[in-house]
Structures are given as structure tokens and as C-alpha cells.
Amino acid sequence: MFHKEGHKIIVITLLIVVGGYLLTDSFIEITWLKTIIMLALLVFLILILQFFRNPKRHTQLNDGQVISPVDGKVVVIEEVFEKEYFKEKRLQVSVFMSPINVHVTRYPIGGNVVFSKYHPGKYLVAWHPKASEENERTTVVVENKTYGKVLHRQIAGALAKRIVNYAKVGDNAVQGGESGFIKFGSRVDLYLPLDTKIKVALNQKVKGGESIIAEINE
Template sequence: MFHKEGHKIILITFIFVIASFLLVDSFISIKWLQTTIMIALLVFLVLILQFFRNPKRKTAINNRQVMAPVDGKVVVIEEVFESEFFNEKRLQISVFMSPINVHVTRYPIGGNVIFSKYHPGKYLVAWHPKASEENERTTVVVENETYGKVLYRQIAGALAKRIVNYAKVDDKVIQGTDSGFIKFGSRVDLFLPLDTNVKVQLNQKVRGGESIIAETNE
């Protein structure tokens, strides 16, 4: 199953690959060169298909827990001052996505969307310390009565030139369902209460909608 954000690109890629096969067969007579080009075209197609895959995830819905919003590796767990919405110290947990990861963004908790904003910006590498504040990004805050407020931020990287965000203020959302998509490698930051019970470690790999990032101590 492929994400809807990739349908147009996948179709264009299929047409390009088929047309290229016909041209190679018609105008290149050297067999080894034909084979090399065709293999390269097939690899390119497979990479595009892999990037836009959208596997089904079984989210065990729990309002006391924060689920990983994306697939990737935990690269930051630290206390920071969050200045856009909370204006106070929060616990930042960041997940970095490589180009081969699933790039669907999922709601980390269920509840009501109380904030959603797009910011144009730079395209620093996703692991740059200033990427969270200077890169193109979207900030979304979801609230429920059990856990409270969770802010997650989709951040564009050096390759990611388009962020898709479905969250709108006053939406009632379900934990683990699609909230957006980031094209071609980036990261997502979570900002959680300081007293939250963290369930992941640095460099741990997580799966969006399935891995538990944190849970309330109450």
C-alpha cells in the first residue's frame, strides 16, 4: 500500500521507466550497456515505491501514552525551552528519518488539535541543532484530558522540500492515524512534560504508531 502523497510521483516514475526502457531497446545496441541502464532504472523505481509505502500499523490506543509519530532513530532526549507554544521548559525527544524509512507522520496521542502552524524556513541538515527553529517546519499541538498537551514538529531537512500537514485546529484525532507526510528524509520533534516517563533511549529505532515514546506518571 502506498501513501496518497506518492500516487502522482509513482505514476510519473512508471511512465518514465517504461519510456526509458523503450528508448534504450531502440537506440542502444550494446547489450551490457542496455542491461546496466535497465537495472539502474528498476532500482530507481524500487526506491520510489519504497519511499512512499504506507504500511498498516496496529496502534494500541492508550491516552496515557505517547506513540512514536514516525519511523526512525531517536537522536535527541533533552530538556529545552520551547518558545513557540508553551514558553516553558519541556522534554524534547527527536526521531530522525533516513530516506529509506517510512515517512508517514502519525498522531502521537489522540484528542483535540488546539494549535497547527506552518513555518517557511531553511533546509539545514535535519540533525543540525538549529533545524527545529530555522528549517521549514509545521508545529501541531494535540491535547487530551489524560496526558495533557503534546507538541510535535515536522522538520524539513536538506533533501526534504515539502512537508504535508493534515492537522487543523479543532480536529478530533485518533492516536496512530495519519497526520502528515515529509518527503525525502527529515525528523520529527516531540515536546513533552518534564515529569513524563520516557520509554526510549538514544539511538533506539522506533516504529510510528507502535513504539511507545513516553507515558504519564499519573
């Protein structure tokens, strides 16, 4: 299954690959060169198909837990001052996505969308310290009665040139449901209450919609 955000790109890629194959077969007579070009076209197609794949995820709904919004690797776990919405200290957990990861963004908790805002910006590499403040990004805050408010921020990277955000204020967010999509490499930051119990470690690989990032510290 492929994500709807990739349908147009997949069709264009297929046309390019088929056209490239026909031109190569018709005008290039050197066997080894023809083979290399055709293999390159095939690899290009596979990469595009892989990037826009949208596998089903089995989310265990739990209002007391925060699940990973994306696939990737945990690159930040630290206490920071969140400037945009909370304007107070929060625990930040950041997940970096490489171009080969699934890039669907999912709601980390269920509840009501109370804030959603898009910010145009730069395209610094996603792990740059200032990426969360200067890059193109969207900020979404979801609230439920059990966990309170959780902010997740999609951040474009050096390759990502478009962030898609489906969240609108007033929406009913379903934990693990699609919140958006980021095209070609990026990261997502989570901002959690200070008394949250973190369930992941630095450099741990996580799966969007399934891996538990944090839970209420009882």
C-alpha cells in the same frame, strides 16, 4: 499500499522508467551498458515505491502514553526551552527519518488539535542543531485530559522539499491516525511534560504508530 501523497510521483516515475526502458532497448546496442541502465531504472522505481509505502499499523490506544509519530531512529532526548507554543521547558525527543523509512506522520496522542501552524524556512540537514527553528516545519499540539498537551513538529531536511500537514485546530485526533507526510528525509520533534517517563533510548529504532516513546510518570 501506497500513500496518496505519492500517487502522482509514482505515475510519473513509471512513465520515466518505461520510457527509459524503451529508449534504451531501441538505441543502445552495447549489452553491458543496456543492462546497467535498465537495472538503474528498476532500482529508481523500487526506491520511489518504497518511500511512499503506507503499511498498516496496529496502534494500542492509550491516553496515558505517547507513541512515535514516525519510523526512524531516536537522535535527541533532552530538556529544552520550547519557544513557539509552551514558552517553557519541555522534554524533547527527536526521531530522524532516512529516505528509506516510512514517512507518514501519525498523531502521538489522541485528543483535540489545539494548535497547528506552518513555517516556511531553510533546508538544513535534519540533524543540524538549528533545523527545528530555521527549517521548513509545521507545529501541531494535541491535548487530552489524561496526558495534557503534546507538541509534535515536522521538520524538513536537506532532501525534503515539501511538508504535508493534515491537522487543523478543532480536529479530533486519533492516536496513530495520519497527521501528515514529509517527502524525502527529515525528522520529527516531540515536546513532552517534564515529569514524563521516557521509554526509549538514544539511537533506538522506533516504528510510527506502535513504539511507545513516553508515558505518564505515576
